[in-house]
Amino acid sequence: MARLSLLSRLTASTHHLDAADLQADIEKLACTPLDRLQRGARVQVAGRLRAVVYTPSEHVPTLEAELFDGSDAIALLWLGRRRIAGIEPGRRLLVRGTVGDHAGHHAIYNPWYELLGAG
Numbered sequence: 001m002a003r004l005s006l007l008s009r010l011t012a013s014t015h016h017l018d019a020a021d022l023q024a025d026i027e028k029l030a031c032t033p034l035d036r037l038q039r040g041a042r043v044q045v046a047g048r049l050r051a052v053v054y055t056p057s058e059h060v061p062t063l064e065a066e067l068f069d070g071s072d073a074i075a076l077l078w079l080g081r082r083r084i085a086g087i088e089p090g091r092r093l094l095v096r097g098t099v100g101d102h103a104g105h106h107a108i109y110n111p112w113y114e115l116l117g118a119g
């Protein structure tokens with residue numbers, strides 16, 4: 001998504017402005033846009049967590065987060081974890097890992113991550 005002009009910024013929805021800001025961040029951080037991911041690829045991605053859910057299980061508890069970068073979203077799954085300090089909705093992350101599959105969608109299991117500042 002290209003930089004928005006002043007007129008575009010004044011008339012754009014909050015969602016579009018947020019997406020444009022996130023896209024600018026991934027360019028600065030030299031990350032792969034989520035809409036260009038391929039399964040099996042080792043990637044570095046960045047974005048904002050839209051949701052974080054703990055799924056208790058008899059075998060392996062899972063912490064699942066949805067990362068959005070302005071172009072698409074990916075599931076981040078930490079197996080055997082109930083909670084991770086700093087992993088909460090609205091938080092910006094830089095993530096590295098291998099793209100896999102979870103419920104038919106792109107996912108990264110047990111990713112390396114770095115908490116980023118506000119923007």
